[in-house]
Amino acid sequence: MVISQVQYSVLQTVINQGIAEASTALDAMVDCEVKLSVPNIELFDEVESKIAIFDHYRSSVSMVAMNFTGEIAGEASLFFLPESASVLVNALTGHALVDGELDALRMGTLTEVGNIIVNSILGSLCRGFEHPFTFSLPSYLEGSGNQIMQYGQYENVSLAIAHTSLQINELQVQAALMLFFHQGSFSKLIRVLEQEVRV
16 A cells, blocks of 8 residues: 555554553553553555455464444454463463463453553544544454454455554563554545644
8 A cells, every 4th residue: 555655654643642642541550651662554455455464463363353433434453462462461460371271361451451552543543533433342352364354344445554562561562453444444544634734
């Protein structure tokens, strides 16, 4: 997917604002400072998006997904590799997770963290639109890239992947936010964000 450097900068700025809001919310949730890094963003068109998911996640991942509808529509999903998911849950709960154990705690913690991050970024992206958006409740899923492709509606979507990391004390956790935009939604988002910046 090709956009101008100015458009890319606008998109990154707005996502960064959401990252900052998520960091503040996560700080309030735990008894230590949580830092989210400024993400590196990759963009993929409708043909490339499926390939990108398979390339990034051939093995198992944990995913928190939320659909959004309004003037634009799509899905925002936060992905963690298994090792990163375990480190994050251990750091936030103080429980050392073993494979197959404490599944409910793992699911609940990752869903809460994912909900905060995804909500913050979607809120930042949708701020410039005239009409309010509807967000679904977060869904938690574990599986491979192939299984994830069967979960959502990923036909004819544009994809933005924001790679970020969470720093909790001395621990660093890698994550990726995938923003799937239904046909025509990404172009409209970029137009609205550019107008918002000019105001």
